[in-house]
Amino acid sequence: MSNxxxxxxxxxxxxxxxxxxxxxxxxxxxxxxxxxxxxxxKEKAYDVVLCDIxxxxxxxxxxxxxxxxxxxxxxxxxxxxHGTIETAVEAVKKGAYDYISKPxxxxxxxxxxxxxxxxxNLVTETKVxxxxxxxxxxxxxxxxxxxxxxxxxxxxxPTDARILVTGENGVGKELVARWVHxxxxxxxxxxxxxxxxxxxxxxIESELFGHEKGSFTSAVKQRIGKFEQAHGGTLFLDEIGxxxxxxxxxxxxxxxxxxxTRVGGDKDISVDVRVIAATNKDLLKEVDEKNFRLxxxxxxxxxxxxxxxxxxxxxxIPLLVDKFLADxxxxxxxxxxxxxxxxxxxxxxxxxxxxxxxxxxxxxxLIILSGKTIISEDVHAYVIPKx
Numbered sequence: 419m420s421n422x423x424x425x426x427x428x429x430x431x432x433x434x435x436x437x438x439x440x441x442x443x444x445x446x447x448x449x450x451x452x453x454x455x456x457x458x459x460k461e462k463a464y465d466v467v468l469c470d471i472x473x474x475x476x477x478x479x480x481x482x483x484x485x486x487x488x489x490x491x492x493x494x495x496x497x498x499x500h501g502t503i504e505t506a507v508e509a510v511k512k513g514a515y516d517y518i519s520k521p522x523x524x525x526x527x528x529x530x531x532x533x534x535x536x537x538x539n540l541v542t543e544t545k546v547x548x549x550x551x552x553x554x555x556x557x558x559x560x561x562x563x564x565x566x567x568x569x570x571x572x573x574x575x576p577t578d579a580r581i582l583v584t585g586e587n588g589v590g591k592e593l594v595a596r597w598v599h600x601x602x603x604x605x606x607x608x609x610x611x612x613x614x615x616x617x618x619x620x621x622i623e624s625e626l627f628g629h630e631k632g633s634f635t636s637a638v639k640q641r642i643g644k645f646e647q648a649h650g651g652t653l654f655l656d657e658i659g660x661x662x663x664x665x666x667x668x669x670x671x672x673x674x675x676x677x678x679t680r681v682g683g684d685k686d687i688s689v690d691v692r693v694i695a696a697t698n699k700d701l702l703k704e705v706d707e708k709n710f711r712l713x714x715x716x717x718x719x720x721x722x723x724x725x726x727x728x729x730x731x732x733x734x735i736p737l738l739v740d741k742f743l744a745d746x747x748x749x750x751x752x753x754x755x756x757x758x759x760x761x762x763x764x765x766x767x768x769x770x771x772x773x774x775x776x777x778x779x780x781x782x783x784l785i786i787l788s789g790k791t792i793i794s795e796d797v798h799a800y801v802i803p804k805x
């Protein structure tokens with residue numbers, strides 16, 4: 419049910435509008451002056467605001483200015499019995515969705531409210547889509563390790579040097595790979611990602627190098643592998659420590675010779691690919707245990723970028739929380755929630771075993787379960803669920 423806030427110092431007008439809009443299925447809240455209306459506006463999410471212009475304490479134009487500062491996405495429809503063309507123009511210039519004279523025409527009012535809500539929904543959807551289709555998320559952090567990573571990316575991205583990104587699960591290794599690609603000379607080419615841990619060992623070679631029709635039972639047609647798909651761009655091999663030894667041998671050949679052979683084929687295919695690999699394992703330990711080829715390790719680790727755990731960069735937590743609050747609240751179409759210092763301090767003290775991925779999930783949980791401002795009691799209640 420859509421929420422509408424009516425701000426008007428005339429009780430009779432509020433009552434009439436309330437009855438009409440409630441009948442149409444809207445949930446209505448009232449305020450008798452601009453100050454009360456602004457307080458409610460900041461405390462709760464509304465889909466549309468109907469606001470009188472001539473009011474005590476805080477008039478409609480002043481309310482509009484402050485409301486736009488608090489949340490510019492909520493459409494505000496100005497209504498007045500004392501207005502002029504100049505007043506209407508001023509209100510629209512300041513960001514009002516529309517201006518309606520008193521007494522309002524019922525049909526026009528309902529159509530304006532419906533159109534305002536449609537526009538608001540489109541604005542929210544557009545913001546979400548823009549963020550989803552944007553090439554690379556921002557790398558958040560001002561801690562020394564993150565500053566060093568950014569400097570390293572700036573240096574190595576323009577080259578074709580192969581990069582090995584290390585770090586625990588959830589620290590953002592894939593984001594490093596995307597930034598290297600974005601800042602490289604291959605940015606106009608494809609970035610192809612492969613999660614080696616998610617592909618069965620018997621299928622990894624077909625996934626990477628492709629296969630010819632009939633090369634095995636389910637090969638009903640030719641398949642182009644990830645190396646060919648990434649030609650002219652970047653291939654990101656995530657969790658490469660889980661790759662089978664037979665696939666490692668073929669990857670090594672591709673890196674040495676710039677050629678691959680499809681499964682079931684006998685033709686060499688040249689590929690121009692920059693490879694970025696990532697792992698949460700100690701590959702040298704895997705080499706000692708005969709699970710990973712030493713020669714492939716040396717081929718992949720021309721540049722090593724280690725992404726620290728969130729526990730090793732706690733000073734970045736406030737920046738990350740602020741970013742997640744903005745993004746998630748925008749996805750939900752609600753005003754950005756605040757968080758007090760004690761709550762942030764509590765989050766900084768938490769043991770983040772899931773790193774940034776866990777922090778984002780926690781922030782989403784707090785947004786859903788907390789009030790307008792997240793407080794330390796919320797963190798203690800919801801961050802570590804009771805068993």
